[in-house]
Amino acid sequence: MAAALTIALGSLLGRMSSSVTMALEPLAxxxxxxxxxxxxxxxxxxxxxxxxxxxxxxxxxx
Known part of the structure; x- marks a missing residue:
């Protein structure tokens, strides 16, 4: 659930601010x-x- 929330917030953050990038590594x-x-x-x-x-x-x- 936390991973899904992180992905959703990362997507939302990417749309709101182009200066912030978020990378999720599969190993993590x-x-x-x-x-x-x-x-x-x-x-x-x-x-x-x-x-x-x-x-x-x-x-x-x-």
């Missing part, structure tokens, strides 16, 4: 995508650790 986009996947994976594992420590019977106790 690939790096951002890879880091995003790693961050998402770590963020999804963190709650699993907490849930795995919960005693299933404690859910039904009052």
């Amino acid at each position: 986009l690939l790096r951002v995508a890879a880091i995003s996947v790693v961050v998402g994976a770590v963020a999804s594992v963190a709650p699993l650790v907490k849930v795995s420590r919960v005693d299933p019977a404690s859910v039904f106790r009052r």
